Amino acid sequence: MKITTERFKQTALEELDNSHTQKFLEILPLRLAARRNEAYESFPDPVAAHDYGHSIRDEAIQRLPELLETFETNAVANGAQVFWAADSKAANDYIVRLARRKGVGYVTKGKSMVTEELGLNEALAAAGIDAWETDLGEFITQLLQRPPFHIVGPALNIPVQQICDIFMEKGVIDSPTVDPVELGMAARRFLRDRFRDLEMGITGVNIAVAETGTVINVENEGNIRLNKSSPRTLVCVMSLEKVVPTIVDAMHMLRVLCRSATGQSASAYMSLDSGPKRPDEIDGPEEMHIIILDNGRSAMYQDPRTREALRCIRCGACLNSCPVYGKVGGYPYGWAYSGPMGQVLTPALQGLRDTGDLVRACTLCHRCKNICPAGIDHPSLLLYYRAKDVAGDKTLGGSGGRWGERLVHKLYSVAGSDHRLWRIFSTMARLAANSQRKGERIRSIPIGARGWFSSRNLPALPRKRFRDRWIDIERDKER
Amino acid sequence: MKKISMFIPCLVDLVLPHIGENSVTILRHLDCEPIYHPEQTCCGLMSFNSGFRDEARRLARHFIRVFENDELIVSPSGSCVNMVKNRYSDLFEDDPAWRRRAADLAPRVYELSQFIVDHLGVAQLGGSYPARVAYHESCSTLNALGVSAQPKTLIRSVEGAELVELTGADICCGFGGTFANSFPEISTALVRQKTAYFLESGADVLVMCDPGCLLNIRGYLDRYHPDRKAVHIADFLADSLRGKAREAS
Numbered sequence: 001m002k003i004t005t006e007r008f009k010q011t012a013l014e015e016l017d018n019s020h021t022q023k024f025l026e027i028l029p030l031r032l033a034a035r036r037n038e039a040y041e042s043f044p045d046p047v048a049a050h051d052y053g054h055s056i057r058d059e060a061i062q063r064l065p066e067l068l069e070t071f072e073t074n075a076v077a078n079g080a081q082v083f084w085a086a087d088s089k090a091a092n093d094y095i096v097r098l099a100r101r102k103g104v105g106y107v108t109k110g111k112s113m114v115t116e117e118l119g120l121n122e123a124l125a126a127a128g129i130d131a132w133e134t135d136l137g138e139f140i141t142q143l144l145q146r147p148p149f150h151i152v153g154p155a156l157n158i159p160v161q162q163i164c165d166i167f168m169e170k171g172v173i174d175s176p177t178v179d180p181v182e183l184g185m186a187a188r189r190f191l192r193d194r195f196r197d198l199e200m201g202i203t204g205v206n207i208a209v210a211e212t213g214t215v216i217n218v219e220n221e222g223n224i225r226l227n228k229s230s231p232r233t234l235v236c237v238m239s240l241e242k243v244v245p246t247i248v249d250a251m252h253m254l255r256v257l258c259r260s261a262t263g264q265s266a267s268a269y270m271s272l273d274s275g276p277k278r279p280d281e282i283d284g285p286e287e288m289h290i291i292i293l294d295n296g297r298s299a300m301y302q303d304p305r306t307r308e309a310l311r312c313i314r315c316g317a318c319l320n321s322c323p324v325y326g327k328v329g330g331y332p333y334g335w336a337y338s339g340p341m342g343q344v345l346t347p348a349l350q351g352l353r354d355t356g357d358l359v360r361a362c363t364l365c366h367r368c369k370n371i372c373p374a375g376i377d378h379p380s381l382l383l384y385y386r387a388k389d390v391a392g393d394k395t396l397g398g399s400g401g402r403w404g405e406r407l408v409h410k411l412y413s414v415a416g417s418d419h420r421l422w423r424i425f426s427t428m429a430r431l432a433a434n435s436q437r438k439g440e441r442i443r444s445i446p447i448g449a450r451g452w453f454s455s456r457n458l459p460a461l462p463r464k465r466f467r468d469r470w471i472d473i474e475r476d477k478e479r
Numbered sequence: 480m481k482k483i484s485m486f487i488p489c490l491v492d493l494v495l496p497h498i499g500e501n502s503v504t505i506l507r508h509l510d511c512e513p514i515y516h517p518e519q520t521c522c523g524l525m526s527f528n529s530g531f532r533d534e535a536r537r538l539a540r541h542f543i544r545v546f547e548n549d550e551l552i553v554s555p556s557g558s559c560v561n562m563v564k565n566r567y568s569d570l571f572e573d574d575p576a577w578r579r580r581a582a583d584l585a586p587r588v589y590e591l592s593q594f595i596v597d598h599l600g601v602a603q604l605g606g607s608y609p610a611r612v613a614y615h616e617s618c619s620t621l622n623a624l625g626v627s628a629q630p631k632t633l634i635r636s637v638e639g640a641e642l643v644e645l646t647g648a649d650i651c652c653g654f655g656g657t658f659a660n661s662f663p664e665i666s667t668a669l670v671r672q673k674t675a676y677f678l679e680s681g682a683d684v685l686v687m688c689d690p691g692c693l694l695n696i697r698g699y700l701d702r703y704h705p706d707r708k709a710v711h712i713a714d715f716l717a718d719s720l721r722g723k724a725r726e727a728s
Contacts, residue, residue, distance in 0.1 A: 016665070364618070383566075386530030401531075409531040412521075426493050450663075456695065
């Protein structure tokens with residue numbers, strides 16, 4: 001998919017002006033967040049369950065290289081073929097070559113953000129192979145050629161009329177309807193034909209279990225299970241951080257994942273696959289290929305701070321709790337990953353050159369950190385990226401900051417290290433600001449702070465600062 | 480009498496000094512002895528949040544030097560307290576000596592309402608403020624310090640004050656420091672929403688524990704709803720004490 005992170009501000013403006021997006025965002029994130037909280041209450045001890053999830057992800061990330069090797073060994077022992085893809089191209093090439101070797105005209109896909117990251121559909125199309133998204137949301141966004149709006153529900157924001165129109169246009173339905181159930185059934189019938197003679201299915205992976213070589217997928221529609229069970233050749237693509245040590249760990253992560261993502265104690269389908277069909281089995285894929293994708297993550301792993309972002313389990317709870325996402329939705333983030341999880345992951349994978357706005361589009365409200373079932377401290381990471389950007393960090397491609405801003409902070413910090421300078425500095429600031437006062441307030445100033453004054457006044461700065469008033473306070477006391 | 484070192488945020492010093500004065504009034508009412516180091520300037524929050532860590536460190540070192548001999552440090556700002564308590568450790572991650580000094584200081588720093596309720600064990604100030612009150616949960620105060628029950632306890636304890644429900648009380652007002660200026664449209668959408676919920680709540684006054692949120696919300700109200708009132712918790716509580724005193728006289 002096309003990466004548009006550098007257009008964050010423009011896309012955000014478009015979405016703020018989009019009345020449909022705004023109406024939708026007023027309801028859904030709040031409702032999902034409420035459902036998540038309700039679901040968490042079904043844990044005997046919600047806090048302990050939350051913390052347990054953090055420690056599982058913490059251990060998984062700390063032991064990542066070793067766990068991946070164990071996973072590979074066990075997956076291969078189960079009969080799967082494991083391919084380590086250094087980057088998107090390597091992964092796409094592998095899949096295209098495999099599809100060609102199998103002579104398939106089309107593949108089906110289960111919903112996966114990692115294949116969005118790869119741009120796999122485009123790569124397959126370039127090779128003349130059709131890729132059918134089979135998750136209803138992904139199917140709709142694919143037909144509309146739109147990026148995902150939400151990592152869990154990619155088409156959550158699409159109005160039902162628009163779905164009807166595109167289904168008519170693409171021949172999914174014969175007569176128009178805005179009944180969601182009918183539309184869902186129509187998509188199901190349409191896609192069922194693709195599954196019937198399926199040669200090759202492609203899915204993502206929610207959890208990979210090191211000790212058993214199992215890949216686990218979580219879904220509510222059943223399409224992933226069809227993707228995994230109907231083709232002769234199954235390809236599962238996992239970003240390398242998806243591994244956990246044991247099946248017991250995986251079971252707990254499923255509990256927190258389903259609750260955090262959709263407010264369910266368990267999703268409708270959970271598919272655990274350990275290798276292809278065995279000789280004594282009657283069905284299942286004849287070949288199972290597992291692609292372990294790096295795509296910048298090893299480099300990310302080298303830095304213990306950015307490594308933190310690899311804890312993410314893609315539940316989307318941080319999107320639903322984020323005030324900024326709650327105003328602009330998923331498009332401005334410009335890649336497969338949106339909201340706070342995208343803001344901590346994308347800069348590490350893409351560098352800071354085009355993600356400067358992404359790491360700053362945050363009020364540091366800490367809701368994401370508190371809700372994260374994997375224990376990511378998003379605010380700290382965003383602050384870290386901002387510092388790397390200002391410092392012109394080589395690895396992440398930091399900009400070095402704008403000179404005007406550098407100067408302001410330099411002056412401010414020099415003045416702030418000595419209260420005598422501070423008094424002079426603050427007096428000058430007051431005189432400058434108050435030169436624009438109209439009575440009790442300042443409505444705008446000629447240079448700078450245009451954003452602030454676009455919707456807010458500032459009170460005129462008082463002649464007596466607190467430090468001046470303190471002298472009066474002390475005097476009064478003695479009286 | 481307990482000596483309390485007043486940590487007055489730069490924003491309060493320069494723009495909203497009444498918050499500092501009212502904090503002093505409240506602490507004196509509680510038989511504390513507020514002291515003030517005029518050497519203090521700024522904790523470095525703005526520089527830190529903007530990515531200017533060298534500059535933030537310079538300010539933080541100054542802060543630590545000024546405050547490190549005080550037993551109890553109280554500030555009427557959740558975000559500034561969070562900076563000193565929880566962020567200095569990140570700031571000095573490569574400087575063990577200063578990191579230690581910051582860590583020594585951290586447990587002695589309190590947000591005002593947190594100090595009154597948790598440290599002094601006071602749940603009632605004895606003021607009077609007949610009004611319907613809505614409470615805005617400032618993000619740093621709620622999500623970083625875990626302070627929410629304390630200010631609400633104090634508001635409820637005020638005679639005549641009725642704490643009303645505020646929809647989305649815990650959703651950010653859109654301030655976020657430089658965020659408000661760098662992303663004005665998103666910030667405005669958030670403060671507009673906060674204001675709408677406040678108007679909808681039917682409250683006479685909106686109370687909060689952070690001067691940053693106050694500057695934002697009040698700045699927006701002043702532009703579009705100049706008849707509506709938003710105040711800092713220190714203003715509210717000190718007003719309630721003055722209200723009680725007036726009733727008595």
